[in-house]
Amino acid sequence: MKYIPATPAEREHMLRVTGVRAVDDLFADIPREVRLRGPLDLPPAMSDPELLAHARRLAGRNTDCDQLACFLGAGAYDHFIPSTVPHLALKPEFLTAYTPYQAEIMQGELQAIFEYQSLMCELTAMDVANASMYDGASATGEAASMAADLTKRPRILVSTAVHPEYRQVLRTFTSHLRLTVEDLPAPAGITDPAAAERAMADDVAALIIQSPNFFGCLEHGEALARVAHDRGALLVVAIAEPISLGLVRAPGEYGADIVTGEGQALGNALNFGGPYLGMIATRDAFVRRLPGRLVGRTVDTEGRPGYVLTLQTREQHIRRARATSNICTNESLNALVAAVYLSTLGRAGVQHVAELNARKAHYARGRIAALRGYQLAFAAPTFNEFVVRCPLPPEEINRRLLEHRILGGLPLGRFYPELADCWLVCVTETRTRDEIDRLVGYLETLG
Amino acid sequence: MSAPVRPPRPAAPPLARRPVPVIFERGAPGRVGYSLPQSDVPDVPLDAIIPAAQRRLRPAALPEVSELDVVRHYTALSHRNYSIDEGFYPLGSCTMKYNPKINEDVARQPGIARLHPYQPEELAQGALQLLWELEHDLAEISGMDRVTFQPAAGAHGEMTALLMIRRYFEDRGERRTTVVVPDSAHGTNPASAAIAGFQVIEVKSDRRGNIDLEALRAVLTPEVAALMLTNPNTLGLFEEQIREVARAVHNVGAQLYLDGANFNAILGITRPGDQGFDVMHFNLHKTFTTPHGGGGPGAGAVGVRAHLVPYLPVPTIERDGQRFVLDYDRPKSIGKVRAFYGNFGNLVRAYTYIRSMGAAGLREAAEMAVLNANYMLRRLRDHYDLPYDRVCKHEFVLSGRRQRDRHHVTTKDMAKRLLDYGFHSPTIYFPLIVEEAIMIEPTETESLQTLDAFIDAMTAIAQEAETNPEIVRSAPHETPVTRLDDVTAARKPILRWRP
Ligand SMILES: Cc1ncc(COP(=O)(O)O)c(C=O)c1O
Numbered sequence: 001m002k003y004i005p006a007t008p009a010e011r012e013h014m015l016r017v018t019g020v021r022a023v024d025d026l027f028a029d030i031p032r033e034v035r036l037r038g039p040l041d042l043p044p045a046m047s048d049p050e051l052l053a054h055a056r057r058l059a060g061r062n063t064d065c066d067q068l069a070c071f072l073g074a075g076a077y078d079h080f081i082p083s084t085v086p087h088l089a090l091k092p093e094f095l096t097a098y099t100p101y102q103a104e105i106m107q108g109e110l111q112a113i114f115e116y117q118s119l120m121c122e123l124t125a126m127d128v129a130n131a132s133m134y135d136g137a138s139a140t141g142e143a144a145s146m147a148a149d150l151t152k153r154p155r156i157l158v159s160t161a162v163h164p165e166y167r168q169v170l171r172t173f174t175s176h177l178r179l180t181v182e183d184l185p186a187p188a189g190i191t192d193p194a195a196a197e198r199a200m201a202d203d204v205a206a207l208i209i210q211s212p213n214f215f216g217c218l219e220h221g222e223a224l225a226r227v228a229h230d231r232g233a234l235l236v237v238a239i240a241e242p243i244s245l246g247l248v249r250a251p252g253e254y255g256a257d258i259v260t261g262e263g264q265a266l267g268n269a270l271n272f273g274g275p276y277l278g279m280i281a282t283r284d285a286f287v288r289r290l291p292g293r294l295v296g297r298t299v300d301t302e303g304r305p306g307y308v309l310t311l312q313t314r315e316q317h318i319r320r321a322r323a324t325s326n327i328c329t330n331e332s333l334n335a336l337v338a339a340v341y342l343s344t345l346g347r348a349g350v351q352h353v354a355e356l357n358a359r360k361a362h363y364a365r366g367r368i369a370a371l372r373g374y375q376l377a378f379a380a381p382t383f384n385e386f387v388v389r390c391p392l393p394p395e396e397i398n399r400r401l402l403e404h405r406i407l408g409g410l411p412l413g414r415f416y417p418e419l420a421d422c423w424l425v426c427v428t429e430t431r432t433r434d435e436i437d438r439l440v441g442y443l444e445t446l447g
Numbered sequence: 448m449s450a451p452v453r454p455p456r457p458a459a460p461p462l463a464r465r466p467v468p469v470i471f472e473r474g475a476p477g478r479v480g481y482s483l484p485q486s487d488v489p490d491v492p493l494d495a496i497i498p499a500a501q502r503r504l505r506p507a508a509l510p511e512v513s514e515l516d517v518v519r520h521y522t523a524l525s526h527r528n529y530s531i532d533e534g535f536y537p538l539g540s541c542t543m544k545y546n547p548k549i550n551e552d553v554a555r556q557p558g559i560a561r562l563h564p565y566q567p568e569e570l571a572q573g574a575l576q577l578l579w580e581l582e583h584d585l586a587e588i589s590g591m592d593r594v595t596f597q598p599a600a601g602a603h604g605e606m607t608a609l610l611m612i613r614r615y616f617e618d619r620g621e622r623r624t625t626v627v628v629p630d631s632a633h634g635t636n637p638a639s640a641a642i643a644g645f646q647v648i649e650v651k652s653d654r655r656g657n658i659d660l661e662a663l664r665a666v667l668t669p670e671v672a673a674l675m676l677t678n679p680n681t682l683g684l685f686e687e688q689i690r691e692v693a694r695a696v697h698n699v700g701a702q703l704y705l706d707g708a709n710f711n712a713i714l715g716i717t718r719p720g721d722q723g724f725d726v727m728h729f730n731l732h733k734t735f736t737t738p739h740g741g742g743g744p745g746a747g748a749v750g751v752r753a754h755l756v757p758y759l760p761v762p763t764i765e766r767d768g769q770r771f772v773l774d775y776d777r778p779k780s781i782g783k784v785r786a787f788y789g790n791f792g793n794l795v796r797a798y799t800y801i802r803s804m805g806a807a808g809l810r811e812a813a814e815m816a817v818l819n820a821n822y823m824l825r826r827l828r829d830h831y832d833l834p835y836d837r838v839c840k841h842e843f844v845l846s847g848r849r850q851r852d853r854h855h856v857t858t859k860d861m862a863k864r865l866l867d868y869g870f871h872s873p874t875i876y877f878p879l880i881v882e883e884a885i886m887i888e889p890t891e892t893e894s895l896q897t898l899d900a901f902i903d904a905m906t907a908i909a910q911e912a913e914t915n916p917e918i919v920r921s922a923p924h925e926t927p928v929t930r931l932d933d934v935t936a937a938r939k940p941i942l943r944w945r946p
Contacts, residue, residue, distance in 0.1 A: 045805025059558030061573030108528030273564030273787025275744035326638035333740025349481035
């Protein structure tokens with residue numbers, strides 16, 4: 001076995017030094033009754049060539065986004081990934097390192113995370129961001145308990161235009177605590193500030209919105225921030241599509257108190273849903289209530305700049321049952337991917353890619369809405385996703401499009417029974433005009 | 448102060464000393480490092496797409512660098528980083544074994560890395576089959592009935608499991624408010640219990656390093672929902688009375704939870720399900736070789752016995768004849784703990800590893816992990832204090848008490864000195880019940896030569912503590928930076944670059 005280097009002679013030597021006759025003697029402390037009597041019932045071991053062939057067969061039973069024109073988003077986005085990302089972020093020096101506990105030999109990782117935190121702050125226009133959370137949904141769940149703690153209030157208002165899976169996770173994270181989560185309807189595709197104001201009260205800890213929201217629409221962030229702040233509640237903004245921040249108003253620019261989000265779009269592969277990148281950022285005043293790791297800049301004994309894990313008294317290994325969160329292992333490598341991605345695109349590239357998304361989606365939106373029987377479900381401005389009402393069940397449309405190697409949008413009935421005729425279409429910069437025109441052409445023939 | 452003494456033959460080449468400016472300080476205004484097409488759709492004013500009132504006020508102050516600037520920057524950072532591919536990483540509790548290259552090739556191949564989570568199941572049959580098979584493998588390895596892959600890491604798995612336990616008792620009309628953890632437990636155990644809404648009761652360990660059975664019995668009341676146990680525990684010792692512990696826990700109707708961080712010691716030797724555990728988490732990023740990525744991502748999986756199956760998060764993966772499907776129709780489920788299905792990329796790596804190893808390979812891994820640890824224990828025990836003198840499993844815990852008391856050299860000092868010798872340090876100051884703890888886990892993938900070199904370094908440092916303590920106290924000397932000022936870092940936090 002190539003992963004186990006000890007030769008028979010070396011094993012003999014080690015047993016002798018250890019003072020036992022056989023390896024079995026080292027397991028004598030395990031009660032006989034609970035020991036396995038035979039080998040595990042697993043498929044036989046494979047050599048590398050066999051294993052690669054097997055893996056290729058499995059992969060061959062999938063059809064991926066290289067083989068399809070993808071118009072599916074809904075929280076996972078097919079963006080172009082520059083070559084710098086795999087070549088740099090996946091270098092073994094980063095890939096096979098542990099958490100940077102020994103700062104003196106982990107300056108590379110620590111500085112990269114410090115830069116990631118800084119990039120997140122710039123992108124969201126917030127003061128401080130942590131080193132990463134598990135994903136956008138769980139980060140939003142953590143933000144709710146953070147807000148409840150900070151305000152000492154028991155109610156959370158969440159817009160139904162927040163990603164349905166984020167809301168499910170939010171409920172799982174809070175259902176057993178003394179926290180209630182209440183839905184705010186978004187009948188026009190956006191959270192209505194007047195309705196939010198009516199639901200708002202002095203015992204509300206946070207108003208949670210997403211923008212662009214699950215329907216692709218931009219929320220009235222400023223107005224909603226005012227609604228929350230007027231009653232002393234916090235505004236939590238979830239960002240499922242961070243590419244939008246190259247163009248749309250950043251949460252920090254309209255008064256968000258906590259920003260959470262899913263950083264997958266920033267250079268991370270689709271990967272069938274994970275590993276992804278949970279983002280969380282906040283205002284300076286709340287830094288000591290943030291969950292997860294933080295890297296800070298300091299100096300060494302010679303006065304040279306360096307980086308360390310800091311404010312650790314918030315964390316489980318110090319504070320145990322009173323920690324701000326139980327998170328330990330996070331999604332550092334995905335954060336590094338995001339850092340390389342954002343560095344590569346840079347100031348101009350992030351605006352460029354955001355504009356491409358908005359322009360192409362706007363074009364597709366206009367063309368589909370002009371088709372007979374199709375109609376925009378909501379009038380609000382959108383970024384790279386939009387909802388259309390369809391003359392056929394969207395599931396049926398998707399089936400027919402697949403014959404033409406097009407991966408259609410998300411049928412919304414799955415999450416919103418009242419929107420069973422609605423289809424959430426995503427158009428990123430990776431779609432060409434030709435592909436959009438083909439999509440529109442096929443829709444036309446489906447009638 | 449004596450002049451620093453360079454260790455004779457450092458085990459790994461030195462890391463780069465040259466400081467690296469932050470990426471924001473590289474480049475020049477107007478420089479770019481990206482290549483994207485121009486828009487190919489008809490031009491419309493931006494205002495017609497997104498009104499000015501909803502557009503950014505100021506562009507994000509991101510770097511303005513060329514592609515080569517980016518490459519040089521991250522390459523320079525990578526030269527200031529220690530990793531398994533660079534050298535030995537004896538971090539106890541973390542199972543820093545070699546991460547096979549073939550895992551990376553399989554996980555990054557087309558057909559795996561570019562699957563959208565919401566694409567139709569018919570187009571993801573290979574992915575679902577892989578997950579279905581992996582669930583069966585882990586169930587067999589652990590003696591559990593079913594496994595969920597949703598948790599992103601061990602702590603996330605703990606929370607998921609405790610929420611299932613809570614739901615299980617609610618269903619039976621029982622109100623149980625507390626979770627018991629041993630004083631040797633990892634910090635995530637009490638933190639997860641608190642997050643799942645339980646009170647935490649801590650139980651002490653006995654003189655042999657097992658959970659104290661009498662103390663445990665004393666706190667086991669009908670209020671207790673679960674005992675969270677790590678086995679082998681964080682001292683690297685097998686809980687010899689596991690059957691009595693399981694009986695005591697079940698006698699009060701509580702659930703027995705396994706923190707499976709230390710599974711590497713028992714692969715193919717004993718199964719948690721057979722030991723009496725009702726539910727457990729795996730750290731696939733420890734036992735099953737998925738790389739740690741500098742802190743994550745991991746992949747936690749949670750295994751359960753039959754009575755907890757109804758509470759698993761949605762979706763589960765089911766087989767329907769030749770088809771594999773996602774099942775969301777599970778009315779008693781705790782719901783979702785994250786979006787989508789888990790850290791799929793890492794699940795692919797764990798699957799690849801299990802297929803490489805087979806049953807015999809996994810057992811051999813456990814045997815060699817344990818033999819390596821006992822060999823090191825035998826060779827280091829004369830140089831450091833050994834608080835629990837027993838055969839260990841995959842790791843063992845020494846104490847630097849002697850060096851502290853006699854020479855005023857702390858465990859932290861010795862850990863830092865190890866860096867000069869070209870090694871990563873062991874886990875230190877954990878578990879909390881051992882003063883000046885030094886927790887060493889070699890894993891099965893390290894060679895005898897590496898173990899011997901590390902033992903020589905540890906022995907030399909014990910010597911240095913006696914003969915030249917200052918060099919240890921002021922270590923490290925050979926690293927890119929010397930000790931960093933964490934006090935100021937926490938008092939006046941600088942957590943981001945500012946223009
Ligand atoms: C014993 C033990 N339990 C739990 C954990 C938590 O696992 P994770 O970091 O994957 O959340 C760890 C590792 O960090 C551990 O060593």
